[in-house]
Amino acid sequence: MNGRLTRAAAVLGLASSLGLAGCALGPSGRPPAVPEPARYVAGPPPDAAPADGPELVAAQAPEASWWTTFGAPELDALVAEARAANPDLAAARGRLEAAREVLRAQVGATELPSVDLGAQAARQRALGLPLELPPPLPELPRTSLYDTFVGQAQVRYTFDLFGSIRERNRALAERVEQRAAQWRAAREALAANVVSGALTLSVLQARLRILASVADGLRRDAAESARRQALGAAPRAAVLDARRQAEAVAAQIPGLRAQALTLRHALAVLLGRTPDRAPEAIPFERLRLPARIPVLVPSALLAARPDVQAARAALAAAAHDAGAARADLFPSLTLTAAMGRGGYDWPAALSPEGALWSLAGGLTAPLFHGGALRAQQRASLRAYAAAEDDYRSTVLAAFREVADALASLEQAGAAQAAGDAAAGAARGAAADAARRAALGAVPPSAARAAGRQAELAELDALDVRAQRLLEAARLFHAMGAAPSAAP
Template sequence: MNGWRITGAAVLGLGLAGCALGPSGQAPAMPEPARYAASPPPDGGASATGPELVVAHVPAAAWWIRFGVPELDALVTEAWAANPDLAAARQRLEAAREVLRAQTGATTLPSIDLGAQAARQRALGLPLTLPPPFPELPRTSTYDTFVGQAQARYTFDLFGSIRERNRALADRVEQQSAQWRAAREALAANVVSGALTLSALQARLDILASVAAGLRRDEVEAVRRQALGAAPRAAVLDARRQAEAVAAQIPGLQAQALSIRHALAVLLGRTPDQAPEAIAFERLTLPAQIPVLVPAALLAARPDVQAAAAALRAAAHDAGAASADRLPSLTLTAAMGRGGYDWPSALSPAGALWSLAGGLTAPLFHGGALQARHRASLQAHAAAQDDYRSTVLAAFREVADALASLEQGGAAQAAGEAAASAARAAAADAARRAALGAVPPAAARAADRQADLTALDALDVRAQRLLDAARLFHALGAPEAA
């Protein structure tokens, strides 16, 4: 009795020790930056052109609605519902969850199987007489057998090998779930960025079309003046050159706009011929406020960081399973049924069959394979730690870059808008003077053209700030339930 107690205590102690066989799956400590960018934001992060940057602990949900047009929300909603790549990723995630359920059920509960067999066979000869109630076998040695039984099998997880593998698979499913959320947010960001880029490109095309029309009028006037002898042929050629130079830019931009529309259509799950139209650029507004997460909240909001953390936990559980594989395993099997050489004997009390067996297996020599697998799992865990650090640093950098672009672009937008306003005022003044006959119509058209070209520069800056805002929103992550 004492020997059994000692053995049981030893097994229990080794089983408890199995809980600590693997490394910790906790994420390594990361330094929290005092601020994201290398230099402090100008004027505390606010500018005359906005947006206001406010400290937050929760990321903005459905941030694209802050650009002021309902069409963006409709596009993102449609993409989430119809994008085939996102749908395929979702199906793969559900398949992974079912695999986890299958592995957990197969390894934590006993397996029970029912079997039945009926056979007729001829042996070399059986010159023996069986005791009652079995009949004497015929000398021909041809006989029937009938067997039916239930079999049960269960492996005891003494040292946590099964538990560690199940936990590793669960963490990999969680990693895949986080990757799906990252793909979902990336899809939303791509749809918004594509729509913003398309709107800015269409606005540029409209301005260039206006400039090209003005230059065509200058060319027509130069031809008329040449016919009257008031202008040389060089003036006509110069006007034509300018008009053709601007007109040559339009087809390439139109092709680029069509390419963006086609890409948006695919993101939305449509065919290219059903591509969405451009949103009027003047309807888009820069968000008034952007909640900038503190670094600790950023790590919880970024799905790529959460995926890296899940991969780290899975690697730790893999190392624990590799350690447990070097320890003994215990398997219990049991069977119960009936058998005989005919149905009456199989159903009689003498036909009862049963078996109960326990097997203890301890690895003795595997050519160093178990030790090598354990060392490999520890190296994989160390690599997962480095991957986590890299992912966190990349997240900090994305936020810092987006913040820097958005903050520094405020001054450029203010200057561009001031220049565009001055050029438009000059064009209006030139138009009034031309109406009074103080300057020729060509001078008014030149001033108007200069205002359009200045508006192009302001358009580029404003479009970039819209894209920077979308980029910052995406870099800040999303709520878990978004």
Template sequence: MTIDFVPLLRRVRPWGLALLGLTLAACALGPDGSPPEAPRPARYGAQPLAAQTAAAGGVAQRFEVGARPVPEWWKAYGSPALDALVAEGLANSPDLAAADRRLSAAREQLKAQIGGNLLPSVDAGAEASRGRRLALPTTPSPTALYNLFVGQLQAQYTFDLFGAARYANASLAARVDRQVFQLDAARRALAANIVTGAIDAAVLRAQIEATERLVALAAQDARETQRRHELGAVAQGDALEARRSAAALAASLPGLRAQWQATRHALAVLLGRTPDQAPEDLDISQLATPAQLPVVVPSELLAARPDIQAADAALKAAAANVGVATAQMYPSLSLSATMGKGGFDWSRALSGAGDIWTVGASLSMPLFHGGALRAQRRAALADYDAAVDDYRQTVLAAFRNVADSLARLEQDADALAAADTAREAAGRAFADARRRVELGAVPPSAARAREQQYLDAQVQALARAGARLSDTAALFQAMGSME
């Protein structure tokens, strides 16, 4: 509950400020920072979630609703080479190292702020000087030379009557917590990017090999069609069409190679390497498809996702800032004390006659600041309301992220199953055509046509298999962590 003490302060008498301070110390000057009530949907997506996906590639992925997130989920792919890449990236990424150092700096700043505004300050000072002053008319000497020696300790403490310092510390602590959660999110995102980058590079490499064979077959067809045209067996249009088809296919290969190289370069940078030190491609056929996929229930996703936890920390920081802005509208009480020695020579300065000390108290109360303090409080309240909206949006985006990942996996399985069926049929047709060529029943061009169909199906199946593996990584990441 937020209490507006501004009208009350206008009516209170000066002698009642101390009593008001004690009263306000027990009350909150700003929101408590609790997150708003989050939606609790019965399921993530618009359609009910199936118990498992269709069987594709020999694996039907099962959704384990209510399971906990898997911390090192990339190990579910069963590839030691992939595990090594992730470990290297987490250990050597400059982005993670920089974020970790910024977090360390923020923690030290928090310690400094707490020590500076909750504990008294004590300083030591010393002064030694020689001067000359004008003599008085009654003194015989026209000028007077003197030495001054002073040594003292100064102490000061400001009472946190209305919690301004405590709110400021709470705000900074919440911002440090936010950096902790953002660092966790960055680690998980880096791991997912390494996994998907390695998968994409492996798929592209396999697709390039299949496409190179397609280009070779198309070029062979174009040469044979040209010879048949020269013999008068086919029309010139057929020869030109075969040549065009071979050239178009060859034109697609450089773009595919450039995409593969760019993927490898990006993966190298994720690992903390230079692009020329890109890792060797994984064998896509050696990557296992994780069969068990955890699906955290929506009510527990709020605690599992680091982005939601970061939004919660930002909300708490904004609530504390409201307290700071409100506390600045009330009086401030400070105590100061000075103790030391002083004199015009060392003997007097060190004697009892050289003792110097002061004790004082100061009370300040804002009366007129041109509306600045009230405007600052309204700005803090607006920032808090925005943080509430940001939290709600982060929760909704997290639910959508999970829903999209689940939907893609279901569709990936269906697409891969169809692509595998097409590849199997094309492979059998190619094998049959090759046997018939060996028997002399059909010309070699028939076998090349079937092989081209098989390779086309192979390229499509590779793309579908890669998408399924990458979307599996996206789901693992979407589930967050409960370490």
């Protein structure tokens, strides 16, 4: 018995040492070096940040629940509802959990011994053997009727001598992590889409209010021109021109209403609702520009971006695939053992004579496979090189997304400053025209025209303010997912 234990320990020690040696069979799986930008945006930095914010601060982690910084509780409720009820996100979470269970099943089936219990009871009638016996011995029956009882436990284990099983399991584990990172990316994209849709819907409703007011004022001017024409104080061309301007503005309203309804329907689907239960628009005046936005340094950005995490996991999986393909070129060892009892009746099966056992070992070494194993190894190395390029591309795309969002936010701030100044000047001109009309210095139509110009200037300022809000949301999303977003 001691000799058997010694030999078994020697086999296990050899398998363990060879398994450790298998760790170096494939590439390292470490992400390749990618140059990090000294600053995200090309060109010189801006002379000064806008006085009304947002303040861009260097950070090591993205803002958690960044949509709350827009100051609208309705927006926070929409994001929470979408994360809880969106069917696409729930389906992705279900597929992720299924992939984790598949990983557990594969690890348990390949890295641990399998033990099975079996029992069999049978009653059989078989043909007897014809024997020629000399007389006067009686002739034996040519059939036999008998019972068999067998029960045994079977154990099977494959020693992972060169790491083929281990590498494949690690590759599957990395792909599960890749799926988890993709789920986090989908979760963050859902929040960004809800925020963007809600902000755009608020802007559309504000535009509709302003355009309706402008169209109503133009119709009043057209009606006044018609009255003046009836009195002979205005030409017919002036009436037609006033009507043209009124209807041209009114023609923009149905398209904006359809656009707003389409956006509401899209938001309803994101929230897991039917289109008839679409959310109402958040009043635009309830929204505010965030006071500060954390801008991650490049190294922290790569750690926070789910798409970069997914690319890193895909690279590690490709490295383990290459290691498994290399390990397939070496032998594999499988041991099987069985122990039980059997007999032609229960007393015989339970007696010492009914003991059954078997022990077998099989060593398989690839000899000739038509070059398939070498081709699979070369293919895995090519796939690993492609995964490295995919990682570099993903990192550069992340840097570009942040750079684009920063540049757009900066330019939106400059545009808002100019738009607010223009709207302020138009409002001052409208107030001045109203005072002059009250004194009789100009006709009332001139005051109304100045008021319409102020409304149109306010419409332009509204667009640039909305663009600034959207760019701020885009920059928040570009910073990646907070640590609390792990599935």
